[in-house]
Amino acid sequence: MRQAKLYHYCLPVETGVILRHRRLKQREGLIVQLQEDDQTGWGEIAPLPEFSQETLEIATQQAKEWLNTWLAHNEQDINHYVPSVAFGLSCALAELHNELEQEANYRAAPLCYGDPDELYAELNQMEGEKVAKIKVGLYEANRDGLIVDMFLEAIPDLYLRLDANRGWSLEKASLFASKIAPERKSRIQFIEEPCKTPKLSREFAQQHNIAIAWDETVRDPDFLVKKEPNLTAIIIKPTLVGSLGKCKQLIEQAHQQGLKAVISSSIESSLGLTQLARIAQQYTPDMIPGLDTLDLMQAQLLRQWDNSDLPLADLDSEFITKLTL
Ligand SMILES: O=C(O)CCC(=O)C1=CC=C[C@@H](O)[C@@H]1C(=O)O
Numbered sequence: 001m002r003q004a005k006l007y008h009y010c011l012p013v014e015t016g017v018i019l020r021h022r023r024l025k026q027r028e029g030l031i032v033q034l035q036e037d038d039q040t041g042w043g044e045i046a047p048l049p050e051f052s053q054e055t056l057e058i059a060t061q062q063a064k065e066w067l068n069t070w071l072a073h074n075e076q077d078i079n080h081y082v083p084s085v086a087f088g089l090s091c092a093l094a095e096l097h098n099e100l101e102q103e104a105n106y107r108a109a110p111l112c113y114g115d116p117d118e119l120y121a122e123l124n125q126m127e128g129e130k131v132a133k134i135k136v137g138l139y140e141a142n143r144d145g146l147i148v149d150m151f152l153e154a155i156p157d158l159y160l161r162l163d164a165n166r167g168w169s170l171e172k173a174s175l176f177a178s179k180i181a182p183e184r185k186s187r188i189q190f191i192e193e194p195c196k197t198p199k200l201s202r203e204f205a206q207q208h209n210i211a212i213a214w215d216e217t218v219r220d221p222d223f224l225v226k227k228e229p230n231l232t233a234i235i236i237k238p239t240l241v242g243s244l245g246k247c248k249q250l251i252e253q254a255h256q257q258g259l260k261a262v263i264s265s266s267i268e269s270s271l272g273l274t275q276l277a278r279i280a281q282q283y284t285p286d287m288i289p290g291l292d293t294l295d296l297m298q299a300q301l302l303r304q305w306d307n308s309d310l311p312l313a314d315l316d317s318e319f320i321t322k323l324t325l
């Protein structure tokens, strides 16, 4: 006997600089629940404005369509659906079939939203491998370079991930690089998409001997995982990429080529985020995932993130509405 439920959620958030061109005040998405016999599976479908191609309206329409085919035992291949829908449904199916382990990797790389002092305090308390992520390309390249170099000098066991979201020209990226002491460059694990095009990013990496990672490029329709000089990692944001199966394939291809694969958030609620932490633990166990986004929200949804003090909202809360299928 199959049952399916679909909910809409809307949570207050303060995304600050993380989304660059748009400051979200609320994060909206869908929650799906599948039940079969005595098993249950949950999933989150939450297209991210500015990053996802699809709107929430399209995602809702597609989710309803798939759920109705599933209820009729005639389900369609989820890979034919938009990425957020394919991902959320595949998580619900994976839970239903007990294919997603419970153990999670909660060691997210702390994100710096602009105030270096805050990150400094957090890093000094961090146990084990020290890895943090800083957004660059929002202020002057010169300033970014000085701040990054200061962190690397002040904390000798620190590794940094940087993210420019294709914000720099080659000149600006070079100005940034000129501020980093040569002996500290190797502690930049990577810069995600430093320049406006992948071609310029490659040129930058080669000229300055700084590692890069693909994030936006992974979502290009003709993207193929390929080892290249100075490329160390690919960033996988499942909500933007698609089904769990597709993400697993990308991770395997990256590992086969000696590249790292980093599971990263698209600002999902704690429901989706804890699933991402479980996916990271299961498929990229040696890699700290990029999941430090829960604190942008004012509440958690249905599932508790390790050690978070945010209130936990349930299905009866003001943030959730049930939809008809
Ligand atoms: O990857 C992480 O460590 C956290 C998530 C993160 O940085 C992002 C999430 C969503 C949109 C972005 O601006 C940003 C990114 O580009 O990677």
Ligand SMILES: [Mg+2]
Pocket (backbone or CB within 6 Å): 163, 165, 192, 215, 216, 235
């Ligand atoms: Mg990025």
